[in-house]
Amino acid sequence: MARAFKSTPRGFTARLDTTERDLLRGLFEDVAQVLAPGHDGEAPAGEVDPLWAMVGMDPRTHAAGFAAPTDAAERRLLPDAVRDDPEAALEYRRLTETSLRETKTGNLKAAALAMETGNLVFDTAAANQFAQALNDVRLVLAERLELRDEADAERIADMTDARNVGDVDEYLALLYNFVTWLQETLMQALLGDL
Amino acid sequence: MTTATDVLPRGETSERLDLDIPYVLLVWNDPVNLMSYVSYVFRSHFGYSQSKADALMMEVHQQGHSVVATGTLEKIEADVAAMHSYGLWATFQRADQG
Numbered sequence: 001m002a003r004a005f006k007s008t009p010r011g012f013t014a015r016l017d018t019t020e021r022d023l024l025r026g027l028f029e030d031v032a033q034v035l036a037p038g039h040d041g042e043a044p045a046g047e048v049d050p051l052w053a054m055v056g057m058d059p060r061t062h063a064a065g066f067a068a069p070t071d072a073a074e075r076r077l078l079p080d081a082v083r084d085d086p087e088a089a090l091e092y093r094r095l096t097e098t099s100l101r102e103t104k105t106g107n108l109k110a111a112a113l114a115m116e117t118g119n120l121v122f123d124t125a126a127a128n129q130f131a132q133a134l135n136d137v138r139l140v141l142a143e144r145l146e147l148r149d150e151a152d153a154e155r156i157a158d159m160t161d162a163r164n165v166g167d168v169d170e171y172l173a174l175l176y177n178f179v180t181w182l183q184e185t186l187m188q189a190l191l192g193d194l
Numbered sequence: 195m196t197t198a199t200d201v202l203p204r205g206e207t208s209e210r211l212d213l214d215i216p217y218v219l220l221v222w223n224d225p226v227n228l229m230s231y232v233s234y235v236f237r238s239h240f241g242y243s244q245s246k247a248d249a250l251m252m253e254v255h256q257q258g259h260s261v262v263a264t265g266t267l268e269k270i271e272a273d274v275a276a277m278h279s280y281g282l283w284a285t286f287q288r289a290d291q292g
Contacts, residue, residue, distance in 0.1 A: 077281070078278070079278060079283055079284075080285070081271075081274045081275075081278070081284070081285055081286060082285055082286065082287065083220075083285045083287070092271070092274075096271075096275050096278075099275070100275060100278055100279060103279045104279065107279075128238065131231065131234075132279060132280055132281065135227065135231060135280065135281040136281055138226055138281075139226055139281050142225075142226040147225055147226060148225065149225055150225055152225065153225045153226075180228070183228060183231065184228055184230060187228060187230035187231050187234050188230065190234055190238075191230060191233070191234055191237075194234075194237055194238065194244075
């Protein structure tokens, strides 16, 4: 049974059992997969031209057919930065999307690695990074659960008992609530230390 | 023989002047991000006090969105990228727009 995050002299600590860690590791890896270029018919990651790499740019985002992601979960992770102006949003995306994918993927991979042990101990920077990974997992689960408004949120929040799980959506809701609980305890610990 | 062009024609300086116009960063409500998380992000990224962060968070929650930061285009673009890495739904626009 998981123990909530708390702030201690050693850092931010929590305890997770093997099943919980396996579940979370799977979720972190799944979301990293959503962010991998090429998973959704986009240009796959190929060899990066050293000149592009040198200026920190990605030729894929400057290619003629470059567009915002079509997968809803991926789009929620990489949202438009300009409202009601697709052209300006795409321009911003060209310059920032690769870096945002890398940041998020790095957070998720670090979080997956942290699942190697049941006793989590994070310094503030690592706790911050873990919180971002948990949040991205929640965003993707929420998209799969079609969580759109507060009423949906209340419906999903009721699913907290594994014995009541009857279908995939109920299972996803259970996972969502577990990740939400863990993130909330981490937030209370981090906020208490600010 | 050649001479260096001394100045840009007057009409071509408008883009430079645009840099002086402030931009705003808006954060939009969604039913997923935790209230505690949104407050935490506002405090840790922008360095806002607890009361300011909580007030902005409540504005997002109740009004649907809030102007969370104002600054040059360059600063606001970087702040938007940071908000997206946290998973908040942030956009930017010129301060004199809607």
